[in-house]
Amino acid sequence: MNRLPTAHRNRVMLLLFLLFAVLASLLALKMGSSSISWQTLWQILRGEESGVLSTVVLDLRLPRVVTAFVAGGLLALSGLLMQILLRNPLADPYVLGVSGGAAVAALLSLMAGLSAVWMAPAAFGGALLSMALVFGMTRMHGSWEPTRLLLTGVVIAAGWGAVITFLLAVSSDQALRGMVFWLMGDLGQPDLPGWELLLLLLGGAIALLMAREINVLTRGGAQAAAFGVSVERLRLVLFLLASLLTATAVTLAGSVGFVGLVVPHMIRLISGGDHRLLIPASILLGGGLLILSDTLARTLLAPQQLPVGVVTAMVGVPLFLYLLQRSGR
Amino acid sequence: MSTILKVEQLQLSIAGKRICTGLDWKIEPQQIWGVLGVNGIGKSTLLQALCGLQPIEHGEISLQQQPLQQLKRRDIARAVALLFQHQDDIFPATVLEQVMMGRHPHTTLLKGEQPEDFKIAEQVIVAMGLSGMELRTVDTLSGGERRRVALATILAQQPRLYLLDEPEAHLDPKHQKVIFNKVVEQARTQQAALVMALHDINLAIHHCTHLLMLLKGGEAVQGEVKEMVSQQQIEQLYGTEMVRIEQNGQIAYLAL
Numbered sequence: 001m002n003r004l005p006t007a008h009r010n011r012v013m014l015l016l017f018l019l020f021a022v023l024a025s026l027l028a029l030k031m032g033s034s035s036i037s038w039q040t041l042w043q044i045l046r047g048e049e050s051g052v053l054s055t056v057v058l059d060l061r062l063p064r065v066v067t068a069f070v071a072g073g074l075l076a077l078s079g080l081l082m083q084i085l086l087r088n089p090l091a092d093p094y095v096l097g098v099s100g101g102a103a104v105a106a107l108l109s110l111m112a113g114l115s116a117v118w119m120a121p122a123a124f125g126g127a128l129l130s131m132a133l134v135f136g137m138t139r140m141h142g143s144w145e146p147t148r149l150l151l152t153g154v155v156i157a158a159g160w161g162a163v164i165t166f167l168l169a170v171s172s173d174q175a176l177r178g179m180v181f182w183l184m185g186d187l188g189q190p191d192l193p194g195w196e197l198l199l200l201l202l203g204g205a206i207a208l209l210m211a212r213e214i215n216v217l218t219r220g221g222a223q224a225a226a227f228g229v230s231v232e233r234l235r236l237v238l239f240l241l242a243s244l245l246t247a248t249a250v251t252l253a254g255s256v257g258f259v260g261l262v263v264p265h266m267i268r269l270i271s272g273g274d275h276r277l278l279i280p281a282s283i284l285l286g287g288g289l290l291i292l293s294d295t296l297a298r299t300l301l302a303p304q305q306l307p308v309g310v311v312t313a314m315v316g317v318p319l320f321l322y323l324l325q326r327s328g329r
Numbered sequence: 330m331s332t333i334l335k336v337e338q339l340q341l342s343i344a345g346k347r348i349c350t351g352l353d354w355k356i357e358p359q360q361i362w363g364v365l366g367v368n369g370i371g372k373s374t375l376l377q378a379l380c381g382l383q384p385i386e387h388g389e390i391s392l393q394q395q396p397l398q399q400l401k402r403r404d405i406a407r408a409v410a411l412l413f414q415h416q417d418d419i420f421p422a423t424v425l426e427q428v429m430m431g432r433h434p435h436t437t438l439l440k441g442e443q444p445e446d447f448k449i450a451e452q453v454i455v456a457m458g459l460s461g462m463e464l465r466t467v468d469t470l471s472g473g474e475r476r477r478v479a480l481a482t483i484l485a486q487q488p489r490l491y492l493l494d495e496p497e498a499h500l501d502p503k504h505q506k507v508i509f510n511k512v513v514e515q516a517r518t519q520q521a522a523l524v525m526a527l528h529d530i531n532l533a534i535h536h537c538t539h540l541l542m543l544l545k546g547g548e549a550v551q552g553e554v555k556e557m558v559s560q561q562q563i564e565q566l567y568g569t570e571m572v573r574i575e576q577n578g579q580i581a582y583l584a585l
Contacts (some may be wrong), residue, residue, distance in 0.1 A: 087419055209438065216433050218420040223413060225382055227486075228406030228434030273420055 010277040013270070017281045021069065021288035028065045028295040029057050033302055063192045067252060068294040068308075069287035070193045072259050073200050074249035076286020079260025080278060081207065081242035084214055085235060087146040087221075093246040093260035096153030100160025101130025102250040107167045107179055119182075120251045127247030130156065135239070144235035146221070184307035185256035187294050196252050203245050204283050210234065211275040218273065258312045259286050262320050269323040289315065332357055333393060333490050333522050334379060334409075340387035340547075343374045347547040352388070354541065354551065356490065359517060362524040363533035363554075366543035367567060372526035373414055375543070376492045379524065380409040393489065406434035410488040412479055414495050421468040424478050428454055431485030450485050456511050457481040458504075472499035480508060484515055491516055493525040497532055509536050530567075531581045534558055542566050 030041050036053055043049040044057050078093040086095070093099070105126025109118045137152045138144065168179060207214070213234055217224045225231045249256070263286040267278055293311040300306060336354040340347075348371030356362065364372050377383040379390065381397050390397040392408055410431070422430075431453075432446040454460060457477040467475060476499045483491060491512070497505050513536060516523050527533045533540060534554060541551040544566065550557070563582055564571050571582045 084420075089419065212433065212436065212438075212441070215422075215426070216430050218422065219427075219430060220417050222377075222382060223416060225402055226380060226406060226411040226413070227430050228403035230402050268420075273422055274426065 006274070009271070010274065013277055014280055014284075017267075017284040017288070021284045021291070024288040024291040024295075025065050025069065028068070028291045029061050031295050031299050032056070032061060033299075064187055064294065065291055066197070067191075067193050068187050068291045070197050070200050071187065071249050071253035071256060071287075072263075072290025073283035073287040074196070074203075074245045074252070075256060075260040075290075076263035076282040077200070077204060077207065077279065078242045078245035078249065079286075080264040080275075080282045081214075081238050081245070082260070083264060084217060084275075085144075085146065085238040085242060086150045088150060089265065090261070091150070092257075093242070093249065094255060094257075095150070095157065096134050096243065097130045097157035097160050098127045098243050098246040099250045099255045100157045100164065101133070102127035102247060103183060103255060104160055104163050104167070105129070106182060106254075107164065107171075110175060110179060110182075111167065111171055124247055124251040127243070127250055130160065131240075131243040131247065134243075144232055144239070149239070181307060182254045185254040185309040187253050187290075187297075187308050188305070193252060196248050199244070199248050200283065203241055204279060206237075206241060207279045208276070210237065211279055214238075214275045215273075218275075253308070255309070256290065256312060257309045258316050259290055262316050263289060266320060266323055269327045331394065335391045335394075336379070336388070337390075338388040339378070339385060339390065341371070341375060341378055341383070341385055343371065343383070346371070348374055349543065349549050350387075350547040352549055356522045356524065358489075358520045358522055359538075360522045361513060361516070361536060361538045362522070363537035363540045364524060364526045364543065365530065365533060365540060365566060370543045370545075372543060373494050376411060376494050376524065376526055379490075379492055380411050381405055382411070403434050406486070406488075408488050409490045409492060410483045410486040412483045412491070412493040412496055414498065416475070416479060418468045421466040423464050423466050424454065424459060424470075425450060425463040427467055427478055428481045428485050431482040431487075434486065449487070450481075453481040453484040456484065456515075457508065473501060473504060476500055477504070477508065480512065484512065487519060489519075489521050491521060491523045493523065495528060496525055497527065497529060505532070530563060534580060534582075 026041070030036055030038065034053065034056060036057070040049060040053060041057065044054045075093050079091070082091040082093060082095060083089055102123040103126070106119050106123040109122035114122070134149070134153050134156055138149050164183070168176065171179060213229050216227050216229050217231065217234060219227070221231045264278060264282055267281045267285060271277060271281070290308070290312065293315050294308045296315065297306040297308045297311040332355050334356040336352055339352040339354070340350045342348060364375065366372055374383055378385055381400070392400060392405065397405065428450045429442065429446065432442060432450065435446065436442055454463060457480055459474070459477055459481060462470070462474070467478060470478065480496060483493070496509070496512070500508060509532070513523065525537070537554055539551065539553055540557040541549060542557070542562070543549050558580070560571060560573050560582070567584070569584050572585050574581045574583060
């Protein structure tokens with residue numbers, strides 16, 4: 001028994017997840033209102049083909065694919081870190097109220113009649129505000145004890161939920177549809193994500209540096225401290241990182257459910273609990289899954305677009321249940 | 330060989346209850362201490378305080394001549410290992426992954442685990458009779474097997490001081506004997522010391538060189554086993570009548 005089998009296995013698994021993400025991306029570029037052949041797609045990607053099809057693929061579909069990948073990766077990574085931080089397999093990126101704060105601020109900007117340009121900054125600001133609120137309340141007790149943090153976050157999230165319902169109740173009928181779509185998650189944004197992608201890569205790199213300590217932390221706070229981990233510091237970094245990733249994801253795509261909760265569990269079921277694999281694999285599988293879901297969302301009932309959150313659940317629920325059954329002891 | 334752990338005028342409470350006050354205690358290499366006392370007297374809290382996991386009210390703990398409070402967690406973990414009474418498996422690891430956590434304080438961010446670390450893990454897995462279970466997840470094991478995994482993890486940590494909170498829990502008599510002997514043997518060869526919180530007075534008499542008895546009201550008495558163990562002392566410790574049995578030079582006490 002030596003280190004090689006595990007390290008080797010991790011590398012193979014990671015390659016498979018990468019392959020999945022690449023295949024999902026190619027499929028997403030190919031499929032749509034004007035379907036194109038693989039051959040044409042290949043020519044477009046190599047720059048040998050210009051014209052309408054090339055514009056559709058490179059200017060419309062590609063930004064959307066990248067946005068879906070970044071949002072999915074952010075959510076899955078954030079969900080993974082939240083589950084560790086809160087010692088709760090049911091935790092997801094939204095459990096601490098970050099998305100609630102973002103939603104309230106975004107809806108307020110809609111109601112105030114601000115232009116769509118302000119949606120993203122408003123959402124990000126709201127997310128940061130909510131994060132600061134949970135942070136402050138937890139800090140007052142001077143401890144990052146998971147149960148207390150979870151309760152604080154859940155109650156604040158419930159508070160935001162009430163505010164959202166209130167805002168929906170008092171807003172006009174024509175504003176309502178846009179609001180509900182935003183709340184369900186929306187990838188219609190045409191720009192290529194820039195700083196969001198950077199944040200995903202940076203967050204992934206930081207998390208990967210802490211992967212071994214995170215592995216130890218899964219044994220419990222006191223136990224991890226006994227193994228030499230500075231638990232309070234690690235939990236603080238996990239909280240800030242997970243919240244920031246969620247805030248970015250919500251700003252980019254609204255509240256897309258399910259990815260952040262289930263992707264980490266899928267990988268645990270497929271290939272175990274080593275975070276040196278879980279962290280990069282979460283990003284790849286979360287990103288790939290959201291690309292796939294978004295492709296279905298815009299093609300299933302075309303030309304009508306479905307909210308992507310509905311499709312992530314439609315794809316994710318059976319897939320997850322299958323993995324769970326297969327691993328049944 | 331110098332003192333491993335020195336406790337001076339230690340005062341410790343939990344939830345307003347005094348566990349000890351004015352405790353002076355020196356733990357030297359090769360010593361095997363048994364910490365005895367009735368349920369809830371504070372044995373676990375005391376053990377956790379010795380590796381800096383419980384805040385102390387008063388006094389000083391020094392680890393190898395350095396104040397414990399000024400040491401980093403990683404430095405403490407290289408010198409002191411703590412076996413907890415309970416462990417939780419919300420995110421279960423495999424046996425090998427779990428045992429490798431004992432090597433964590435010896436790895437660095439850049440270097441990671443070395444082949445040497447895996448060799449040590451494999452050795453303690455064999456020593457604890459867990460061969461062949463390396464890739465099983467901990468939540469599929471029995472209580473006794475889990476206890477042996479936890480003990481293997483502590484052995485992989487190779488500290489100067491082993492703090493074991495009820496190491497005998499969940500172990501059948503045969504494994505108790507085999508495993509106590511293994512742990513004591515490793516501690517001896519590595520010039521380490523052992524401190525065990527024990528419920529079984531007979532295990533303490535049999536395996537320990539020294540005893541620390543925690544009494545009501547924060548009092549504590551300590552000394553070598555042979556001068557500490559008397560019927561009167563043990564009855565006072567546990568607050569119940571005990572019967573002394575002697576056979577082939579071995580002594581045992583039973584509550585009847």
